[in-house]
Amino acid sequence: MDLEKLLTDRLAPAFATVAGGPVDPLVRRSARTDFQSDAALALARRLGRPPRVIAADVLDRADLADVCSVAEVSGPGFLNLTVADDALAGLVSALAADARLGVPVVAEPETVVVDYSAPNVAKEMHVGHLRSTVIGDAAARLLQWLGHRVLRANHVGDWGTPFGMLIEHLVDLGEAEAAQELPMGDLDSFYKAARVKFDADEAFRERSRRRVVALQGGDAATRRLWRMLVQQSARHFLTVYELLDVTLTERDFHGESSYNDLLTPVVEDLDRLGLLRSSNGAACVFPPGQAGRDGEPLPLIVRKSDGGYGYAATDLAAIRHRTGTLGATRLLYLVGLPQRRHFEMVYAVAAQAGWLPAPARAEHVGFGSILGSDGRMLRSRAGGSVKLVGLLEEAIARATLLARERNAELGQVEAAEVGRAVGIGAVKYADLSSDRHRDYVLDWERMLSLDGNTAPYLQYAYSRIRSIFRRAGVAARPEAVIRLTEPAERALAFELVGFGAVVVSVADSLEFHHLAGHLYRLAAAFSAFYERCPVLRADGPVRDSRLLLCDVTARVLRQGLYLLGIRTPDRM
RNA sequence: GCGCCCGUAGCUCAGCGGAUAGAGCAGGGGACUUCUAAUCCCAAGGCCGCAGGUUCGAAUCCUGCCGGGCGCACCA
Numbered sequence: 001m002d003l004e005k006l007l008t009d010r011l012a013p014a015f016a017t018v019a020g021g022p023v024d025p026l027v028r029r030s031a032r033t034d035f036q037s038d039a040a041l042a043l044a045r046r047l048g049r050p051p052r053v054i055a056a057d058v059l060d061r062a063d064l065a066d067v068c069s070v071a072e073v074s075g076p077g078f079l080n081l082t083v084a085d086d087a088l089a090g091l092v093s094a095l096a097a098d099a100r101l102g103v104p105v106v107a108e109p110e111t112v113v114v115d116y117s118a119p120n121v122a123k124e125m126h127v128g129h130l131r132s133t134v135i136g137d138a139a140a141r142l143l144q145w146l147g148h149r150v151l152r153a154n155h156v157g158d159w160g161t162p163f164g165m166l167i168e169h170l171v172d173l174g175e176a177e178a179a180q181e182l183p184m185g186d187l188d189s190f191y192k193a194a195r196v197k198f199d200a201d202e203a204f205r206e207r208s209r210r211r212v213v214a215l216q217g218g219d220a221a222t223r224r225l226w227r228m229l230v231q232q233s234a235r236h237f238l239t240v241y242e243l244l245d246v247t248l249t250e251r252d253f254h255g256e257s258s259y260n261d262l263l264t265p266v267v268e269d270l271d272r273l274g275l276l277r278s279s280n281g282a283a284c285v286f287p288p289g290q291a292g293r294d295g296e297p298l299p300l301i302v303r304k305s306d307g308g309y310g311y312a313a314t315d316l317a318a319i320r321h322r323t324g325t326l327g328a329t330r331l332l333y334l335v336g337l338p339q340r341r342h343f344e345m346v347y348a349v350a351a352q353a354g355w356l357p358a359p360a361r362a363e364h365v366g367f368g369s370i371l372g373s374d375g376r377m378l379r380s381r382a383g384g385s386v387k388l389v390g391l392l393e394e395a396i397a398r399a400t401l402l403a404r405e406r407n408a409e410l411g412q413v414e415a416a417e418v419g420r421a422v423g424i425g426a427v428k429y430a431d432l433s434s435d436r437h438r439d440y441v442l443d444w445e446r447m448l449s450l451d452g453n454t455a456p457y458l459q460y461a462y463s464r465i466r467s468i469f470r471r472a473g474v475a476a477r478p479e480a481v482i483r484l485t486e487p488a489e490r491a492l493a494f495e496l497v498g499f500g501a502v503v504v505s506v507a508d509s510l511e512f513h514h515l516a517g518h519l520y521r522l523a524a525a526f527s528a529f530y531e532r533c534p535v536l537r538a539d540g541p542v543r544d545s546r547l548l549l550c551d552v553t554a555r556v557l558r559q560g561l562y563l564l565g566i567r568t569p570d571r572m
Numbered sequence: 573g574c575g576c577c578c579g580u581a582g583c584u585c586a587g588c589g590g591a592u593a594g595a596g597c598a599g600g601g602g603a604c605u606u607c608u609a610a611u612c613c614c615a616a617g618g619c620c621g622c623a624g625g626u627u628c629g630a631a632u633c634c635u636g637c638c639g640g641g642c643g644c645a646c647c648a
Contacts, residue, residue, distance in 0.1 A: 026590085038590055044628070051628085075591050076628085120648080157648065256648090282646055291574065293644050304646040311648050338642055340576060368577075369642085377641095406610045434585060437577060439641075445597090446584065450610035452596035453585080460610055468607050517586065520595085531603090531612045550607095572610070 001091065002102065002501040003035065003494070004028070006067060007081060011037055014062035018054060019043055030080060033070070034494070037079040044077065051077025088490065089482035091497045096478050096552050101559055102500035105147035113151045113322045114140045116334035117241075117248060120157035121233040121255070122166050122194075124187045125240050126385035127378050127442075128336075131367045134431045134565065136334035137246045138512050139365065142563045146507050151326060154248055155318070156237075158230050158255035161308075162194075164212035167225045168204060169194035175228070182232035188387070230255065243392050245424055245565055254318075262317035263309045267302055270316075273353055281305030287348035290341070300345045312346060319350045319362060329360045332510070337366035337437065365510050368439035370431075378442055392424060398448055399423030399456075406450075407572060414571065421567040422448070422456050429455035432564050433516035453520045455566055458557060461523035461530075463572040465554040468535055468547075470570075476551035480544035488529040492549060495522040499556050503563070512564065519560040526553050 004027050011025035023039055030036035040055035047054060055073040064071050070082035095102050116136020119125045136152075144150040169190070170178050182190060197204045214222040234253060241248045267283055270276045275285045277299075284299030292298040302313045322328045333343055343364040350356045372378040380386050400419025403410055410418060426447040433453055434440050450456050469475065484490050495518070502518040535546040558568045 028590095030591095031594090032591080036591090041590065041628075078591065118648090160648075162647095280645075284645080291644080293574075295574070296645095299645055301646050306646080308646085310646060312646095314648090336642095337577060339648085341643060342648090344576095366577085375640095402610080407608075409608090435578095438585090439578080441584075443584080449597075454596090456610070457596095460608085464608065464611085471607060513586080517595090524595090527611060528613090530607075531609095534607070536607050572608080 001094070002497055003083060003088075003091070004498075004501060006091075007035055007037070007064075010064055010067060011039075011058065011062050011079070014058045014060075015039055015043075017061055018057045019047060027081075029494075032074070033080045034083045035081040036074075037081065040077040040079065055079050083494075085484045085490070088493050088497070089484050092482045092484075092493050092549070092552060095496055095499075095556075096476075096482075096548055101552075101556055102497065103146070103503045104500070109147050109149055110330050111149045111151065111326060111328040112143050112330040112332065113153050113326065113328045114143070114332045114334065115153040115155050115318075116140070116332075117237075117246070118155040118157065118335075119233075119237055121230050122162075122187055122191050123157075123233075125237065125388040127370050127388060127391060128385060130370065130388060130391075130427075131336070131431055131436070132334040133241075133244065133246055133248075134428045135365065135367060135436060135510075135512065136332075137248070137565050138432060138563060139332060139334070139510055140247060141565060142503065142507055142515075145563060146503070148330075151322075151328065152248055152252040153254050153318075153322075154237075154252045156230075156234075156253055156255040158233075159257040159260070159314075161212055163215055163226060163229070164208035164210075165194045165198040165204070166191065166229060167211050167215065167222060168207045169197060170225055170229065172197075175225075179228070179232075182229075187233065187236060240388055240392075243389070243424070244428070245567060247565075256311070256314050259314050259317040259321065262321060263313045266313055266317050266320065267309075270302060270349075270353060275349070275352055276302070285349045285352075287345050287352070290345055290348075298345070300349050312342070312349075315343075315346045316350055316353075316355070319346070320355045323355060323357065323360045331356075331360070331362040333362065333364045335364060335366065337368055340364060340366055363510075365436070367436040371439050371441045373441060373443065375441065392427065395423035395427045395444075395447075396420050397423070398444060399426065402448060402456075403572065410571065418569050418572055421569045422459060422572070425455035425459060425561070425566040428565055429458075429516065432512040433520075434513050435511065436513070453516070455561075456572075458519055458523045458561060459566075459568055460572055461526050462554055462557045462561075462568045463570060464530060465526070465550045465557075466570040468550055472536055472547065474547075476547040477544060478548070478551075480548045481541065482548060483542060483545040486529075486533050488525070488532045489546075489549065492522075492525040492529045492553065495525045496549075496552055496556055499560065503560075515560060516564065519557060519564075522553065522556060522560075526557075 007027045008025050015023035015025050026038040027035055040051045043054050044051040052073055055077045059071055067087045068081050069084040072080050074080040114136055117129060117133040119129050140150050140152050198208060215226055270285060277284050279299055282301045282305045283303035284301050286297045286299050290298040300312045301310050304310055322331055347362045356362060370378045378386055396419050399422040400415055403415045403418040430447045448456060450460055484493055502515055506512060506515045533546060535550060538546055561568050
């Protein structure tokens with residue numbers, strides 16, 4: 001039980017009596033005291049009474065004695081609520097005894113498909129895949145922890161016309177040679193070499209075209225070569241996921257090709273439903289309210305004029321499969337904001353076709369771009385895309401160097417482990433700690449700073465707690481009595497108790513910066529507590545109480561960072 | 573032209589109907605014989621892009637501008 005809810009429950013009946021109907025007490029944190037209720041102000045006009053009188057009336061009727069040490073009318077009609085120390089301590093004790101740290105398992109679990117990462121076969125993963133992968137993984141972790149059935153879906157780009165040229169290039173190289181080159185991780189040069197030949201060589205182009213037809217026709221030899229490309233790429237993706245601490249596995253790979261057999265039925269059924277129209281030779285659906293550059297209705301092209309299927313068809317087939325066969329009721333798409341319109345149209349068509357029956361719904365969880373220090377889309381010096389592995393390796397190298405500089409006690413092996421946890425954590429946290437709709441600037445200095453809203457700062461707070469327990473040589477006693485006498489102890493307790501509500505709200509909004517912000521405030525509250533409230537040097541009951549506060553803080557930080565996909569090293 | 577996202581402290585960002593707009597960084601001042609000073613504390617810093625409107629109350633909601641980014645039929 002969090003305090004907002006507890007206070008709301010206590011105030012609501014009193015407000016209902018005074019107002020003659022249900023009223024949300026509008027409880028929130030206050031700068032002046034612990035909490036405030038703003039509802040009396042809004043009621044004044046309706047009831048024709050001064051807000052201060054209403055507030056006083058509510059106060060008379062509300063049962064707050066065991067929760068608040070002070071409850072008073074303030075200013076124009078606010079209710080200022082100061083939480084009693086023992087009530088707050090009681091909530092912390094409940095948290096200490098709760099393996100789930102105040103986060104309940106959902107009463108009605110849903111089947112949720114989280115569609116994220118989606119790299120392309122025969123291309124190396126680049127920064128463009130980072131946000132989808134990081135945010136998507138956080139979504140999967142969080143929803144799963146809440147008790148939902150989460151199906152991770154890696155919609156790998158493993159189909160389409162480029163595979164003609166890629167397979168022909170593979171043939172030119174010779175399988176043995178290619179088998180050696182591909183796993184080396186240099187997928188990009190393979191792709192580029194194929195591209196160069198395709199652009200320069202008419203004969204190669206023609207072979208590529210025939211190869212596409214063979215692939216789509218199911219030619220066994222072609223399929224075998226294609227599968228080789230897919231498998232080698234999958235190996236690369238899995239290496240990156242492991243480096244990134246991302247929970248995607250090979251079982252989660254559901255490439256575009258896996259929907260091939262469903263594409264024809266999609267078009268046929270749209271036609272049967274009367275939604276399909278032919279336009280310039282293409283089979284289209286025109287969802288209402290969408291206009292193109294010329295002001296004319298904008299089509300969703302489900303089958304191209306050459307008879308081939310575009311990604312709209314695949315996306316529709318995937319929706320159908322996910323709601324129909326998999327029984328999912330929530331579909332999340334972790335794809336950049338530029339594709340917003342596409343998904344609006346796809347969801348509209350799916351809904352029209354009856355493939356998103358209530359309560360099923362699809363959400364485009366969009367995000368902005370990663371920018372370089374020049375404020376433009378992050379590019380390599382050569383102007384190409386920045387390889388993800390290179391970026392992650394740089395993060396690890398920088399963090400390892402910092403770890404060595406800052407803590408001479410760390411051995412070679414441990415410094416490497418810390419460098420990895422901190423470097424990867426810093427990259428992921430930078431992505432998750434600001435509003436996902438915004439673009440953000442990749443800045444190593446800021447990401448790896450030990451001050452401010454960064455992964456290293458949170459990890460450091462955690463490692464300081466571990467350090468206390470190492471020195472103490474004992475564990476916290478869960479049954480110890482929590483005593484909150486210092487302001488820093490109270491401030492810490494409030495942040496601990498607020499964890500559950502934040503997690504629940506983020507499960508809905510998928511605004512992970514709210515969770516990150518909460519963990520940052522918790523870490524900051526702990527750091528202040530650490531400065532002012534000695535733990536090991538305190539006497540008996542105070543020491544026990546503080547050890548327990550430390551323990552609960554560590555558990556919340558660890559769990560919260562786990563949900564963001566970030567590790568918590570014991571030492572830094 | 574239409575649509576979407578974004579304009580808040582020098583910089584990076586929170587806040588999105590409630591009382592004096594909050595953090596961090598940078599710059600200024602302090603705190604290590606003490607559980608990691610990779611930290612903490614103090615002071616300073618704001619026509620909340622502009623103009624109207626709604627409201628008892630607007631950074632927050634509505635409308636119109638201005639500025640930046642992105643998208644607008646067979647690539648995904």
